[in-house]
Amino acid sequence: MIRLQKAKALKGELTVPGDKSISHRSVMFGAIASGVTEITGFLQGADCLSTIRCFSQMGVPVENDGSRVLVRGRGLRGLLPPAQVLDCGNSGTTVRLLSGILSGQSFSSVLTGDASIQKRPMNRIIRPLSQMGADISSVSGNGCAPLAIHGQPLRGIHYQSPVASAQVKSAILLAGLYADGKTTVTEPALSRNHTELMLQYFGARTESCGATVSVEPAQELYGQKISVPGDISSAAYFIAAGLMIPGSELLIRNVGINPTRDGILRVCRMMGADITLLNENHENAEPTADLLVRSSSLKGTVIEGELIPTLIDELPVIAVMACAAEGTTIIRDAAELKVKESNRIQAVAENLAAMGADAAETEDGLIIRGGKPLHGASIACRADHRIAMSFAVAALWADGETVIEDSSCVNISYPGFFRQLEQLEWSSFL
Ligand code: S3P
Numbered sequence: 001m002i003r004l005q006k007a008k009a010l011k012g013e014l015t016v017p018g019d020k021s022i023s024h025r026s027v028m029f030g031a032i033a034s035g036v037t038e039i040t041g042f043l044q045g046a047d048c049l050s051t052i053r054c055f056s057q058m059g060v061p062v063e064n065d066g067s068r069v070l071v072r073g074r075g076l077r078g079l080l081p082p083a084q085v086l087d088c089g090n091s092g093t094t095v096r097l098l099s100g101i102l103s104g105q106s107f108s109s110v111l112t113g114d115a116s117i118q119k120r121p122m123n124r125i126i127r128p129l130s131q132m133g134a135d136i137s138s139v140s141g142n143g144c145a146p147l148a149i150h151g152q153p154l155r156g157i158h159y160q161s162p163v164a165s166a167q168v169k170s171a172i173l174l175a176g177l178y179a180d181g182k183t184t185v186t187e188p189a190l191s192r193n194h195t196e197l198m199l200q201y202f203g204a205r206t207e208s209c210g211a212t213v214s215v216e217p218a219q220e221l222y223g224q225k226i227s228v229p230g231d232i233s234s235a236a237y238f239i240a241a242g243l244m245i246p247g248s249e250l251l252i253r254n255v256g257i258n259p260t261r262d263g264i265l266r267v268c269r270m271m272g273a274d275i276t277l278l279n280e281n282h283e284n285a286e287p288t289a290d291l292l293v294r295s296s297s298l299k300g301t302v303i304e305g306e307l308i309p310t311l312i313d314e315l316p317v318i319a320v321m322a323c324a325a326e327g328t329t330i331i332r333d334a335a336e337l338k339v340k341e342s343n344r345i346q347a348v349a350e351n352l353a354a355m356g357a358d359a360a361e362t363e364d365g366l367i368i369r370g371g372k373p374l375h376g377a378s379i380a381c382r383a384d385h386r387i388a389m390s391f392a393v394a395a396l397w398a399d400g401e402t403v404i405e406d407s408s409c410v411n412i413s414y415p416g417f418f419r420q421l422e423q424l425e426w427s428s429f430l
Pocket of ligand 1: 020021022093164165166167168170191192312313336
């Protein structure tokens with residue numbers, strides 16, 4: 001449990017941990033490539049460590065000294081049958097992407113995870129992978145993990161995905177590496193494209209056009225050096241705090257600004273935020289920049305449509321930020337939030353209400369009437385890291401004391417979060 005008080009101006013520089021999506025993929029792709037993949041900036045959060053553990057169970061040597069990860073790839077067809085069930089912990093990315101890879105192997109495996117994972121929808125990958133010829137099923141027959149997979153020869157398909165989900169898209173593309181022909185996915189709106197970028201970097205043939213991406217079957221992928229940029233989803237908490245708390249000025253270094261992930265920056269600008277991008281680097285597939293964030297008078301906005309997948313994980317903290325904005329903020333087309341680590345629409349609405357906000361839950365989003373002061377409250381995180389961190393930000397703006405219950409869930413994506421926040425508050429005070 002963590003207790004937080006209203007903050008004074010936040011000032012200083014910080015670096016956030018590596019991008020979670022890119023960290024997962026760098027280990028997965030390294031594991032099925034030939035040669036060594038060297039990763040720096042890898043996120044040492046519980047989710048990404050689950051990915052490492054799963055591949056270790058399939059005979060992939062991974063050395064992780066905390067600052068550099070070396071993956072000695074076994075090639076596309078060199079993974080060993082796991083002796084035990086593969087435990088993906090809390091990580092949806094691990095279960096879904098790994099399912100794509102395992103569908104094309106020549107062995108059987110079972111994937112599971114924690115209580116939250118065992119409630120999350122897996123039919124969204126079972127359906128397309130089955131169309132490719134995969135033998136994949138939900139062990140309890142409820143469309144959730146545990147999943148049993150018996151590797152099979154796969155065929156290429158063109159899948160029209162009903163959801164904009166990078167996990168669904170990536171599971172299909174990874175299975176496509178093992179298929180007998182081209183595999184194509186079309187999404188209703190483009191989701192994060194780290195898989196397609198990294199597949200290309202590892203030597204696979206991919207083609208993207210709008211919200212459609214194809215991959216050709218591969219004979220071999222080649223190990224690479226990867227420098228993982230800071231996670232914009234982690235930077236989001238400091239962006240929001242910096243904007244909301246009067247007198248703040250924060251420089252957040254080396255943040256990934258891939259256009260399929262930078263929706264929060266676009267929304268902040270729509271809300272009138274003062275954010276400057278410095279040292280922009282577009283030389284690598286994954287662009288980066290330093291973000292200079294200055295406290296701003298915010299105004300309400302509408303967040304909908306194709307913007308949603310580009311900021312899906314940031315919506316809880318955007319909802320918090322909307323409380324400090326003048327006017328109404330409407331979030332719609334975001335029903336996906338209900339099937340994340342928790343039902344995030346409900347979790348945000350309930351916790352905002354506990355803090356005195358004027359926030360209403362809708363079928364596919366939230367309506368927040370800003371400008372009302374927040375007061376401290378006891379926050380139920382529902383074991384969801386993004387709820388814990390979003391409400392830590394709310395706590396810094398609210399009057400009185402806020403208690404974040406079971407705050408250790410932040411370890412999923414941001415192990416040093418509270419320490420970094422405390423250091424920043426302390427150094428800003430000096
Ligand atoms: C992720 C994709 C998103 C996101 C999750 C990470 C990924 O999920 O919410 O935190 O790494 O591909 P969906 O693909 O289900 O939208």
